[in-house]
Amino acid sequence: MTGEQNAAVVALSRVLADAADVLGTSPEDILVRSLELRSRTDDPSPLPPAFLIRLGHDLEYWADTQGNIERVEDPGGHGGKDNELRLRFEQAGGIGGWTSRYEADESDLSTGETTQLRRHLEDTNFFTLPDEVANGERIPDGYSYTLWIAHGRRNHEVRTYDGTGPHQSPALESLIEWLRQRSPSPGPASRT
Incomplete structure (x- = not known):
């Protein structure tokens, strides 16, 4: 194909x-x-x-x-609450090809952080963003970002990168920065 x-x-x-x-x-x-x-x-x-x-x-x-x-439904009891937030954020790049991964759900976040995350999702209109969000030309040795978020029964993954801008979605850029502040610092990629 x-x-x-x-x-x-x-x-x-x-x-x-x-x-x-x-x-x-x-x-x-x-x-x-x-x-x-x-x-x-x-x-x-x-x-x-x-x-x-x-x-x-x-x-x-x-x-x-x-x-x-x-x-749609969860008759077998395998899923979570309809309003629960879950996220996975990965950043990779830099001169050494370093990586960092951050995963959280509402139980890992304070009430204030959950409120902030929900506001970011609303500001970005996250579930309608395209899979790839442009940010101008890629910066050499810049980072790329992959963000997966589930809100109840919906989930969506978005990828973007450090670029020369302007960012196609300034609200997404703000969400990425919010997540970077909560993520471990990138380090050498695993070679396993």
């Missing part, structure tokens, strides 16, 4: 990755029961058709054509 990836393939890949994280298994071990392109009837706003993906372990997801996913 050349050019853009098929939207169904992107959606299914992201759903399987999330389900594997929820279940603590590998994506290859998860049964895909069905994948359908349907209109959403669970939301009063006029949403475009999306993929309804049903997996083993009673997991169901909606995935839009941009690859954003949302877990």
Whole structure:
């Protein structure tokens, strides 16, 4: 396949990755029961058709054509609360190719930090950002950033980098800086 990836393939890949994280298994071990392109009837706003993906372990997801996913229900008790925040932030780069990874959920954050994070998500309109957010030309030996956030049943991953600017999303730049302040300092990449 050349050019853009098929939207169904992107959606299914992201759903399987999330389900594997929820279940603590590998994506290859998860049964895909069905994948359908349907209109959403669970939301009063006029949403475009999306993929309804049903997996083993009673997991169901909606995935839009941009690859954003949302877990539908959790009858098996495998997932978290509908309003819970989880995040994973990775930074890599610099002269030595250093890396840092920070993961947290609401139980790791103070009430004030949770409020700040929610405000950042609202300011960035995070779940509608493209997968790649431009920041001008890349700076040699600059850092690249990958941010994955789950809010209840929705999750989305965004990548950006240190660049010459202007940043395509100044609000995202502010969120990245907020996360950098909470992350361990980057160090040598693991060679395992």
